[in-house]
Structure formats: C-alpha cells, structure tokens
Amino acid sequence: MTAIEEVRACHAAVWHALGTVRDPELDEPLTDLGFVARCEVDGGRAAVELRLPTYFCAPNFAFLMVADAYDAVSAVPGVRSVEVRLVDHFAAEAINRGVAARAGFVASFAGEAVNELDELRATFVRKAVLAGTDRVCRALMKSGVDGDRLARMTLGEVPASQDRERLRARRRELGLPCGDGDPLLVDPETGEAVPPSDAARHLGFARLTRAGQEANSGVCRDMLRVRYPHIGEQEGAR
C-alpha cells in the first residue's frame, strides 16, 4: 500500500468506527444523523469534530456520544492519537475536557450531575428494543399475524431482515435473550417472555415508543439542517 492508500484506508476505518456510535436516544449512527462535522486522519492522528442540533442539547447525551466516539476511534488499528471535540455547544468545554481526561460524567460536571450515565444508556436501549419490536411486528401484523401468534413466535421464526438483526443486537447489548429459539416478545426490563394475554398492551407500548423515537429523530434532523444549512456539502469531505 502506498502512503496515500494507507491514509485513505485509515480514514475509512475511522469513519466506519464513528458509524458504530449511536445517538443513545435516537438509536441511529452519528454518521447517518449528520453529527460528524469533521473527520481527519493524518499520520496516525485522528481528529474528529461532532455537532448537535441545538446549543442546548442535553449534556448527558452529548457526553455519551463524545466518549463513545473517543473509544471507537481509539480502537481503530493504526490510530495512535485521538482528539474528539464537540463544537457549538454550551457545555462543550467541560465535555471535551472530561472525555480527553477519561474522567466520568460526574467528575466533568462537579456539583451539577449526580449519576453516571450507564443507567441512562440502558434506559434508552430498552426503548430501542421496544421501538424495534414495533418495526418487526408491524410488518408481521400487516401480513395477517395476530398478537396472540406474535407472543408465541421465536426470533428465528421472524423472516430475516435488517430490523430483526437490529432488534437482536439491542437485546444482546442489554443481556436479554436474543437467540433464534428465544421469544420474539420479551419484557425489556426482565427478559421474560410476554404472555399472550399481555401481548396487545406490550405491542401498544412498542408502537408508542417508536412514535416518540421517530418524532425526536425527525425534530433533530430538521433542527440540524436549519443550524447547518450546508450540511450536504460538508459530508462530501468524508
């Protein structure tokens, strides 16, 4: 490989790594959402800038994304130093400093934050499981499968699809049963199978959760576009 090819390959690997980092609430990759403002790789040094839809986006979510991006890029072979900076955000300085120093959220916001963010993250992965359940089940219901039948189905009986694998991955992240022989409908807190008598209610919550998630995603995308009107051109720089 020539030097230029190596730099290109490394850049592609860093971009791919950023694609594994999700907005914890929207459950979508930062790269798809347009949150990566800059991604440069030079001689093993990766420099990444992240941007968000508003100046006041919740700092706990922002902290998670910056810290996750730092971890993902650090793990790319060939990357020797990493700088991830959040830009245009009221808490950017505290977050950037905290992540670079590998300090936790509480230490980064002394006096203002009480809890670390693991539980926050888990809360939103549980929501992602519910929203993902609606995506999978809605398609099945459209083809005539009723709630009672859904409650007796296994993951493996669902026709293969991206939505099914995404749901499986979120369940794996929470330590919930996610094999082909495991039930399609599980309680996202306990992992217990949902009994047929509760299926309608469970599917209602799944529908509601997805509605909220997709609405928020829409709002964030609209606001980002208003804030950074030239967003399409910048993405060409990847």
Place this chain on the structure above:
Amino acid sequence: MYEKDGEKYFVVDGHTHFWDASPENWVEGQEEYAKGWIECFHAYQGLGPADTHWPIDRFQKYSEELMMHDLFEAGHVDVAIFQPTNLRQWYKNGFNTTEVDAALAEKHPGKFLVNTYFDPREGDAGMKAFEERVKRYGCKGVKLYTAEWLGDSRGWSLKDPEAFRYLEKCEELGVKNIHVHKGPTIWPLDKDAFDMSDVDRASTSFQGLNFIVEHVGLPRIEDFCFMATQERNVYAGLAVVVGGLMHARPKFFAKVMGELMFWLGEDKLIFGADYAIWEPKWQVEGFVDWQMPADEELSDFAPLTVEQKKKILGLNAARLYDIDVPAELRLEAPKVVEPVGVPNP
C-alpha cells in the same frame, strides 16, 4: 364559547400567562439567561401559523388589552386558568407571578382562575406564604416548575420529603389540581425532563389530588403514557401538544392524540393554549376542525367525536375546577368510556 356546524363548545384555556420578560425586568448579571429564556419561548411561537407570529418586543411584554382581546374576544375562551412561573433568578419582579395574574383576574371577574405555585426549597416561610396566597386568591391549583433554579440548586423533585409536606398542605387547603411542567427542557443536566418518576410517586401517594402533566412529557410522550396508565389521577395537559404540533408537525400530532386517547381516554385530556406563546383562536378552531387522518400508520386510532372534543376543550377542566358550565353547553348524558390503560376505579 365557540360554535361550529351548530355545535357549541365551552372553552377553558387551561394554561395561560401574563408575563413580563422585557429587558427592564432582567436581573443584573443574569441577562444572558433572561434573554435566552424568552427567545427560546419566542422560537416556539414559530411553530404556529405564520400570520400569528409576533415581533420579539411585543412578545417580551404585551398589554392587558391585547391579552383580553386574544383570549376572550377573538379566542373563543370562556374561562382561562393562569399558570404562574416565577423565574425570579433571572427576572427582577418575576416572569409571571401569582400576584400579577391575580391583579388582572380581579379586574375581570369570572374570566380567570388564578393558580399559584410552591417550591419545597423555600421551607417553612415558603409554606406560610403559600397558604396566604391560596386563601387570598382562592387558588384551586398550583403550577410546579421542578426545573426552576434557586441559588445553587438546579431543580427539585416531587419525591423530596419537603415536597410531600407541601402536597399534604394542598390536600388540607383544597388545592387539588397539581400542574407539573414535564416537557421540553434545556437545562439542567441530570434533571432532564424524561424522568417523570417523581410524578408517578407523588400521584400514587396523593390519591385525592389531580396531577396534570403539562406538555405530556414531550419530547418523550412514551414516558408519560407509561406512567399515566398506572395512575387514575394523572391527566394530560395539552399545552404545547396542540400549539406546537397541530400546525407544524401534523402527523406526529395525530399520533400523540391517538396515543393519548388510547391510553388515557377522553376524560383525562385538558386543553391549554399556552398564551402568549400561542393564541387560542387558531388552536380552538383548528382542533374542532381536526380529524384523525385516514392513514395506514394511524389505523389503530379512532376518529374523535364532537362529544370528545367538547370534553377536551373545556368540560374536563370545568369538572376539575368546579367551573359552572351554562346548561346549553353541557353534554346531555356524559358517558364514561374506560380507556385501555387506566385501571378501574
């Protein structure tokens, strides 16, 4: 009163303000927050129809005449409920205080109900002042802003033992309607508005009080519905839902209305225009004209009946606040339809 197609609607605006966010009222050294706050509100107004947008200077401080016109002359409102928000940390005389609201209400008998607030961080002195306000202004409700700053504190929780003391006092004084702001937030860190567990705990413990969750926890409607289905004394305050979504995000509005009707039902939804963020006129007219769209994605939801709209626009709030509704505006035989999510009483 609003009349359309021969149907008459008694309108209660469950969420109104008379505020002063003009620069003369900004606390020295806190101008950034005072300005940022009102500009954030002003941006929300942009979600309404273009011909209802105000310039920022009018929005910062509007007149009594304008408010009376927008609500009662143009806006079809029969009775409006004031929901104060103090924000004294940023605004010298407060942003929208009980006292200012009450002065306006006294000048226009029968038009307004005055709610007040409590803040458990104000301790015993606050408790005494709270009781005095309730007695003086005949308050039947409070508006709680758990994210309000006070000194070094960035907010409080309804779970706090001190908050429970105040809720006991509410029961004692007959202040039975507890409006809690659980909606869009910008600050503060950990106390992000998605956490509604404090309302959950308080509503379970105080069965004699009604908890009206303002803005239904948007942008996290699911948290609200999850919680509300477990509690029979939790209501949905539709301020921001109608004003912020009906015009700007009609599809999401349909989903939210569908979900609220599905989980809470027609007796638990309370209209509020959130004046002066939005004027009631276009909201009342738009809501009466609105119907669940015929759309595959919305096929789980039933269309709204005229009777249901009458309840949501005014009769439900009238019931909670014991407002006398003229005979010709009542429902002939109020039906109770048990929603899916709420347990039987």
